Amino acid sequence: MDSRRLLRTSATALAAAGLILSGCSGGSDAAASRTTAAARQASPSSSPGALKTFYGQKLTWRDCGVTGFQCATLRAPLDYAKPDGEQIDLAVSRVRATGPGKRLGSLLVNPGGPGGSAVGYLQGYAGVGYPAPVRARYDMVAVDPRGVARSEPVECLTxxxxxxxxxxxxxxxxxxxxxxxxxxxxxxxxxxxxxxRAILPHVSTVETARDMDILRAVLGDEKLSYVGASYGTFLGATYAELFPDRVGRLVLDGAMDPSLPxxxxxxxxxxxxxxxxxxxxxxxxxxxxxxxxxxxxxxxxxxxxxxxxxxxxxxxxxxxxxxxxxxxxxxxxxxxxxxxxxxxxxxxxxxxxxxxxxxxxxxxxxxxxxxxxxxxxxxxxxxxxxxxxxxxxxxxxxxxxxxxxxxxxxxxxxxxxxxxxxxxLNCTSWPTPPTGGPHRITAEGAAPILVVGTTRDPATPYKWAQSLAGQLSSGTLLTYEGDGHTAYGRGSDCIDTAINTYLLDGTPPADGKRCS
Structure with a gap:
């Protein structure tokens, strides 16, 4: 079993994504510096510049064949260093806000992995299973990350x-x-x-986070609202690092610690x-x-x-x-x-x-x-x-x-x-050199970010949530005292109420709040 970072969220199938251990480690300070520098270069604070074509695209929504859901295709550059070069098609799905109440915009969801299908998660669970007050006020949206499922999937073995x-x-x-x-x-x-071979060098978490910002803009949202589970917390934290001024309401459930090799x-x-x-x-x-x-x-x-x-x-x-x-x-x-x-x-x-x-x-x-x-x-x-x-x-x-x-x-x-x-051991012989490294994520200037940890989580140990909440300049820690991977939607009224309140009116719970 390959068990490095497939962080499964229990809402999909048995658990939608769960292995963190596939063998990457030992990141040097130089690698971390390269990652941070790349992140800064990747996130223009104002005009998207050479990316204007991507930020200005219009999505053509069509019926998905799944009742209530629409699908579209988002275009992004394969290589952000060459925005005029080859493009990649990313699968997007949504279900519109049901009402009543004023629509709050779009709520992106990601189930983890890396490798979990966000579109499958939306259509199979989140779009119908998230609390009704949240679905009433948000368009629920998902994009399969590059290299995953319907978005130019990586293939390896028969x-x-x-x-x-x-x-x-x-x-x-x-x-x-x-x-x-x-x-x-x-x-x-x-x-x-x-x-x-073509896509393998271009499926990093930084690139996927940049894709999410294009989608945010194309959806017409000034800020990104997002619920990420498991590996999805690393994706969400990376987005906040790249675009702190575009952070809306971010829930990072079953958190990873990006500072660890x-x-x-x-x-x-x-x-x-x-x-x-x-x-x-x-x-x-x-x-x-x-x-x-x-x-x-x-x-x-x-x-x-x-x-x-x-x-x-x-x-x-x-x-x-x-x-x-x-x-x-x-x-x-x-x-x-x-x-x-x-x-x-x-x-x-x-x-x-x-x-x-x-x-x-x-x-x-x-x-x-x-x-x-x-x-x-x-x-x-x-x-x-x-x-x-x-x-x-x-x-x-x-x-x-x-x-x-x-x-x-x-x-x-x-x-x-x-x-x-x-x-x-599996990354030892990997054909594509790494582009990232372990580093702390502070996301200075971001709006309050809600980090959720479960005390007996098997895949994302509780101390990771404590660490991430401490790293983020605006992090707030919400604790579920219990078993299983992730906490939202798993039966705790205390957890669900705290997260729903944050998503609906922007008020996070008191830092350190504990639920059972």
Missing amino acids: GPQMDTFTQVDQTPDDPAEVNALSAAFKDFSAGCAKES AIDLNRDQTAGFETSFRAFAADCVTKPDCPLGTASVDAAGAALKKFFRDVDAEPVPTGESRALGESLATTGVIAAMYDEGAWPQLREALTQAIGGEGSGLLALADSYYEREADGTYANLMFANAAVNCLDLPAAYAGPADVSKAVPSFEKASPVFGRGLAWAA
Whole structure:
């Protein structure tokens, strides 16, 4: 499983985007300086200049084939350094404000990833599932980021090739298995270079944030109002860094910390999955049918590790050609960590798998990878790697660095640490050099920005929200004391009321407000 920065929001499918650990790290001060300088150069404070054609375009809205939704195509430069060069088409969708009440403009939404389809999220959840008072006052809008889904998607491997890739052993026990894992990552990278060479250097978060500003202007909004979940918080914070004077009402839910190199992001997220697993285990051991036993949380963790070792040695059948080995089993378990509502499904799947039938865990893993029943995959994992490996330098120079890092990962998570340490190897052989680096985002001059953190979030640990809120000059921290990934729309009236109030009248909650 590739687990660097696919930050899933639980509102889509099982969890719409969730891996932070795909292996970028070690950003230098020079890289951070380049990123900041590029950001300043990228954001003219007044006229869009050479981008005037893009800012002045008119969207042609058409029926999407989904009741109530309209679709359009937004044009942007492929390379912002060459605005007169090749262009890229970005898929946009909206549902108009329903009323009553005065329309407040457009509210852009992004579910995370990188690689999650914002259009799919809007049409499948946000456009009908966001609180009615918000949908009454805003046109709900989404744009698939460049390289994602309907917007010039990055492609890398065929369905059968992805099936092979997702089954490669990510806890190598000997040099041959290390070589096999390294070769799998190299083949993945080579596939991306072959299938997506033109777009691969141009899917950075900075470029996507600039696309969002073009969309803001084309929609006729003076300021950007936005709800970003998971990786979408990094996208929103990057927008605020580039265009602080154009920030309207920004909600950053399940926040990332942009100041961390990816090795630290990886370790922190590994610890987050351990925290979430222990919450699951604490619930499981109170039930007589817990497949991990009823002795203690620690004993449950030991039982899960034993199960992983067992299926590593002898995969269990699933009723189809793919057997359940350790990699798919681990992915299935991690998938269920994003939402405590999936815990009963995980208990049942583990019970079956320990009994020798792996279809339940395989189904969870397939939902994580967005694999369809016909064996095809969405481009989620391809876009995820492409953005991650462009945004930050690679975590490791090679397998020897991973071996040195494994103990610290295992300390962060005795259950998942070894596998997640090796999963961070994938950017090492990436064909496109990184253009960004870790750095603090202050967004001086921006209007109040609402940062939301969940105390037992598996994918975006709570301390990341604390850090981002502290970095932003106008950041306000809202805390959900609970489980799962992200907080808005997950059942807390306290959280939803605070966010709705901010979106509707611009008043953020008191900094440090806590909800349960």
